[in-house]
Amino acid sequence: MIGRLLSERYKILKYLGGGMSSVYLAEDIILDRNVVVKMIKVDAHDEEKSRLRFQREVQSTIQLSHPNIVNVLDVDETEEYQLLVTEVVDGPTLKQYIKENHPISIEESVNLAVQILDGIEHAHTRGIIHRDIKPQNILLDGENRVRITDFGIAKALSETRMTETNQVMGSVQYISPEQAKGQNTDERTDIYSFGIVLFELLTGEVPFSGETPVSVALKQISEKLPEIDDYRKIPQGLKNIILKCTEKNPADRYRHVDMILEDLRKYDTIDTPYMHSDAEDGSTIQTGKINPVPKVPGPSEDPAAGPPEKKKSRWLWLIPLLFMLAAAGLGAYMMFTQEDEVTALIMPDFQGISLEAAEAGLAEHQLEMGEVIEEYNDTFEAGEVVETRPRSGVTVEFGTAVDFIVSAGEEPFVMLDFTGENFSDIQEQLNEINFNRIDLTEAYSDSEPGTVLSQSIGPGEEIRPDEHNLQLEVSRGVEPVEIVNYAGEPYETARDELEQNGFNVTVSQELYSEDVEQGAVISQDPSYGSFLPGSTINLVVSIGPEPPQNMLYSTTVNIPYGEEEDADEDDEENPPKTVNIHVEDANNPDIDEVFETFEITEDTTHTVRLEIEPGETGAFMVEVDGEEVIDEEIPYEE
Template sequence: MIGKILGNRYEIVEKIAQGGMSTVYKALDTKLNRYDAVKVLKEEFTSNREILDRFKQEANAVAFLSHPNIVNIYNVGSEDNIHYIVMEYVRGKTLKQVIREKGKLTNDEILDYSMQIGRALECAHNNNIIHRDIKPHNIMITGDNLVKVTDFGIAKHSDSNTITHSGKIIGSAHYFSPEQARGNLTDRRSDIYSLGIVMFEMATGAVPFDAESPITIALKHMQEEIKAPKTINPLLSEGINSVIIKATAKDPIARYQKIEELLVDLRTVRAGENIESAAVFGGETQVMSAVKPKRDPMEDDIFDDEKPMGKNKTVLIVGLVMVVFLTLGAILGQFVFGGGTKNPTTVVDENTKVPAISGMLKENAEDMLVDAGLVMQIGSMENSDLPEGTVLRSFPGEGESVKKGSTVQVVLSAGQVKLKVPDVLNMTLESAETLLANNNFIKGAVTEEYSETVPQGQVISQEPLAMTDMPKGSPVNIVVSKGPEIQISKVPNLVSLSETEAKNLLESVKLVLGTVTKQPTGDKKLDGSIKSQEIPENTEVKQGSKVNVTIYEYREVLIGDFSGLTVAAYESELESLGLKVVLAGDTLRTDNVVDVNPNVGRSVPYGSTVQILGEPESEEPIPEPTAAPTTQP
């Protein structure tokens, strides 16, 4: 597959993962010039219509879901018997890899990851999608600890009537729920059970049940109680331990009924408050027959269609007939011995309905329950926007028929809780939104500003500030960087202006006066004015750019002594001082200087003309030799 281009667009670059029914590749989207992940159904399954339909269902199930914790689906296609789904490429590790590397995760890590997984499930469940294969292998963790739930390949709409028409169950044996193992109907609570198993593994570093075959593992899920994870990891908080126990209850009724309820408890644990205590196959997704465990004879076996009746059926029928006769006899006796009244005495109805007490204060709700012949029991307290002591809900629920004297458990409001606003500075907007949500805050107004220091797309500032105590659910306003602002200005004409005038003019167009070079001049009128500018007038430059200039500076030059100098030497000296030199009369550069005009010792303006008078060096006569005197002998 490496090098193959799918859909004339997706170039397969490398293989990055392999599951039970598909292989995932990294691919380059040649149109958008970005990397995507492409899931390809394994060739041995392409002729299996049921699996093929399920593979295509993944794209349909997730395509309309939009959530930071769910991997985005971009495209789906088929060609040359290759069936593929194009999805978001997530840089990171699977949660399974993280657990293998770290073993037991910390309480903070368990809470953070569980809440993000829960929010992904909340989005799916609110759109009537049940994942049915929640496991660490299907959960990606990015470099900044953002969770991405993937692999909705066996997801179903929660209003579907059956799992499959073939009586098979699909999932990963280590993580699926008891009802999933039996092949029964699954609902949102099945995902909650699987999340509980994932949390157990994060807390202990291992799954609760393991065996050599998926069937044996399934039976353990159905028949064996899960060991409290805190007995394996003493550092695990009591709150997380309770959440895991409740989420993994065998009976779906005993679990959290909605993922929102689990999230509420996780947030309560994170806030440091107490909650009510809850009484591989390589991890690959498996397809196998539903497990039907052998039952021990129990009273409710009357509902087991597979058990033969025999004598028990006869005994049951005889018993039912006797009950009928006794009941009729009692009614007849009451009619005969009750004074011959035409109507028998009315039997007192010992049932009553749970009154509507939600929204009432505890005292008022308790009075109403007592009047209905019921007893109030406080089950737990939850933070809410309602005043402290207000009834949030009851179990049994309002309007349900119960026997008089029954206990009604109520959940009371603990009032509004204030939480500390998390720090989202320098995060991407997506990561900031996820962190806020996981800390029970919402994203407020989002504005954009240019920044020279914060990269584009990252948070510059937030309001309220980090660590501010704010009510749960408060919005946090965010300012996101647009990167450095590039604005253009035209360079103005600075010639003849003073240095101060030039500086002010440049600042008015958001430019800066750069290096100032001095240029000597002998004209006092030019002193302090700009002679030239390095960047020409009307040139377009980035705002903040520097413009270098040259400024006139009035100077006078002192005419120095010329004694012993030739005209050429003196001329060079004067020109180096910025003076102009002319030679008087027939003066040659080889002559000696005899005079200068202006005179030596005078100061003249820079650039003034000086006249040099020179004369050839005088030649002295050579004396004639005299004859030496002679001596006469």
């Protein structure tokens, strides 16, 4: 059931428990919130009618909106179940709270009682009777506020799968006498149950208990309430309220909840013991002085007894019949002939109890143990009865052999093989399997990071996940490799070692180096550290010392104009003379060729530039009008 999606909306997360229904925590995937889903199976023999009755009864509870009532959010159905969806109340049941905090102070007990009554009154004024008031159906939220749940379920079920057998609803320790006898009920049945709850709230104990549900039901019908003072001294006003709420005759109880609330407000002002009126003769007697139930008399043979005695005999004959009706209300219905001879019974309901308890119940009802069949079941604990054959509610003869379908617990989960899967892809699936705990360890491998390498529970093993821890070894990916600095090492050595460790090697630069011999590594990037194989390592490799460079020579020479020729005094400047410059260097091998020519009219300075190769000599020559005036050689200098 875990992980199942109901009504395309409610994803089942966790089993919470059972009673009248199977209760699950679920996620409302539409509104993105957690809810409680109660799954209730209706009578398969009158399915359509049962569904309609259920829908009618439970739909009415949606109108209940009160701080002390758990909100019903939705009513739906599947092919198998009726669904009741309620809000989640984060807190204990009143049953748990009493167990953990007893004794609870008078003031707090009264406060809780008032809240319970406020919730019940809200429902009663809208025509809704709970019929299953008990501490297990009363929750306390984070603010210690009372929240009553399961309004309408008891009536809905009593009109569906339980009508034919007159099965009584509610927990037997809290049901009213009229419920135990299978009689009609009204709001006073909730008042009786509230009185039992208040008794337990103040004393920490339930007033009636027994070895079997039948014996407890008989006490609800016939026995007086135990003396409260034997458990705890409480104000007389509170004792009076409990006693009036738990009167055996509904007519002697409070008629409406608001009457209880009124008495609760003034409980500390009352010191007079409670007196109740006998419904038979109208006389007033002290509470608890009810005479024991007389034994059934034999047939009267006294003719003088007359009609009145016969009437009395008929009344006495009804008393054990009421006991039998109480047993019937709990699944052991006795069928009588007109002569009062017991011939058969209604098959009791053993669902949810242990096989040992069921076996004792068979003996109690004069039935025989038949075949015991174990089946996996995720609703009932291992060893609990799932169903019987014949089924509960049918008429069976005494001595009938009853076969039991007994839960073997949840069906074992066949372990899957998660190796090779990425953990992120299977994480949600693992959470749904609901292991007790999942532990992860990481290890380097050639697999992608997150890949499951191994698992502690082998594929195919049958397990109960919630009883096992699962250890998964997950890949961290390839282990990083530490590199060394290869500066000064031969390039081939660096390349071979790096490639052997899975790195890519590139020569990013080749540079001259005076210090690193040719073919050796000058530097690398990255220079050191741990890196994943497949990373690229860039090397700078030496190509040896840089060879000598051409010498660039530059000199400024003074080119003389020479003697001035005769000219007229009126001439403003000398006539121009032609200057030819010849160069011999790396770029001009023939000095006979004119490198540059220009004219001058006076002494002129000029810069001559040469590029001289290593070991060579450069030269230049300057001619003015064909006459050599400068001739120089320049040797190469480093």
